[in-house]
Amino acid sequence: MADTSLIRRAVTARSQLFLILLVLAAILVPVLNLAVPAGSFFHLPSYAVSLFGKYLCYALLALSVDLIWGYCGILSLGHGAFFALGGYAMGMHLMREIGSRGVYGDPLLPDFMVFLNWQELPWFWHGFGSFPFAVLMALLVPGVLAFIFGWFAFRSRVTGVYLSIITQAMTYALMLAFFRNEMGFGGNNGLTDFKDVLGFNLQSDATRAGLFVVTAAALAGGYLLCRWVVGSKAGKVLVAVRDAESRTRFLGYKVEHYKLFVFTLSAMLAGIAGALYTPQVGIINPSEFSPANSIEIVVWVAVGGRGTLVGAVIGALIVNGAKTLFTGWFPEIWLFALGALFVVVTLFMPQGVLGLARGQGGLAEGAKRALAFLEQAGIKRKGTGS
Amino acid sequence: MKETRALLYLDDVTVSFDGFKAINGLSLFVEPGELRAVIGPNGAGKTTMMDIITGKTRPDSGKVLWKGEHDLTKLDEADAARLGVGRKFQKPTVFETHTVEDNLLLALKADRRVIPTLFARTRKDEQARIDAMLALIRLEARRADLAADLSHGQKQWLEIGMLLAQEPELLLVDEPAAGMTDDETMETAKLLRDIAGERSVIVVEHDMAFVRELDVKVSVLHEGSVLAEGSLDHVSADPRVIEVYLGR
Structure with missing residues (x-):
């Protein structure tokens, strides 16, 4: 028998711990980079600031996937698309900010347009000279796409693996479209060579530290928003949909409206993550739309622990940290390691890292599952042998 | 007409x-x-x-x-x-990862639209109705337990309680x-x-x-x-x- 009041208290304690750690990171990372002299042992190199900033963007992206997958059972394998669209919206602003400092020195057209012999700015590039407009688009474009996509998918009651497949198709189609030069988003090179944002030089340490702090704040805000949603009565309806969709319908809830709401909200969070990603990484290109990227996000969430929010963040940090280290040490085996990680987590740690940390049966249960699995495999082998 | x-x-x-x-x-x-x-x-x-x-x-x-x-x-x-129109399934269908009390809260007759539900707070009269229903289906002692932990018969009763709460x-x-x-x-x-x-x-x-x-x-x-x-x-x-x- 689970004592739920205990769980509830543990969740708030976990939220507080998470937010405290986030604030600490937002203070320590800039201080160790800017205030500690470069020779010191405690000095944090500038590339690490951007790297950690990128991790936090991924954490926000993972949070958005956990909101729909963990709490409403919508397994999106195309969330990378919303992230990339947010990234492109910000990238377009940063391109316009370059102005006449580009290689070709054209005051109006970005380099790639000059290169393609375009005479004027395409209509959809207008407005991106304004930073607030770009931020608005980073929210609205993913939001509107998710709304239209979800409107058709949820109204037609497309669920489970079929929904996952069409989300993959969506991000794949967008990738192919963005690869084309005629689309006007820089083709396969994407958007890059950014100079500054709001007048701050993107190469300077202070700007990078500032972006890190802004990203940490966005992650904290996104977390609090998600926590509020899942803690509300509507959040309980989302879990009800996940557990017994038809029962929820027969109680009078329009399941498709709830799904549409949470899917759109999630896409907008992913868009914000993308908008913060572009200036810190310095490039946005169509590979961000690749289906494999979207699948990787789901792996982060599964590793951290689905349906916990904090778990999604932990998973994103662990897997991406490991990716940075592994791809540095043995680049060839990273994909195998990632695949193995996903298999191990789904088979033996259904609650992810947080499930292990919770202790109650986490490890023991995992070991039991592992034994059962091996036993079964053994029997199967014997079966085929005889 | x-x-x-x-x-x-x-x-x-x-x-x-x-x-x-x-x-x-x-x-x-x-x-x-x-x-x-x-x-x-x-x-x-x-x-x-x-x-x-x-x-x-x-x-x-x-x-x-x-x-x-x-x-x-x-x-x-x-x-x-x-x-x-309320419907009781043959196999008891309740929300397993919600508490007994939350199962009833979700069933309680109320505004079902997304935005009002997002901002909804449990009113005193709603709480009273939940308490009365818990008494009727004899699950008062289990109110904070997850529905998954109930016995088959208790789940049947909980589902009946949810249907009645729906009025x-x-x-x-x-x-x-x-x-x-x-x-x-x-x-x-x-x-x-x-x-x-x-x-x-x-x-x-x-x-x-x-x-x-x-x-x-x-x-x-x-x-x-x-x-x-x-x-x-x-x-x-x-x-x-x-x-x-x-x-x-």
């Missing part, structure tokens, strides 16, 4: 799946407050009939009217539920006696008789002993339409019913 004073009015309803007519010219009336038993052999169309009433399945032709004014064939499950005017109950002991069957029959009166109840059942215990008007379904209607003694004397159930 109202065409009928019946709570539920089905007229010449037909629905086919891949050419097979699951419901074939079905007509049925249920009065407000009535308790009705629907029996019939497997494949008679009982479940499809419930799917049509609850908006899950759209009939190919025919009329399904709610209180003579709402056309149920144009509505979905959520709309039908909001009008006052439906018509309750559709699918084979409530399945898997029950004789005592529980009698108890359930008594419960359903108590529930009816304030609201209408349609019970779909196989178990003849249970239907006899209910002691109400019976509709016999066969090949998608009503074969006979009346008291159990009346219909069981009908030679066509005997043939369908025992014959060949």
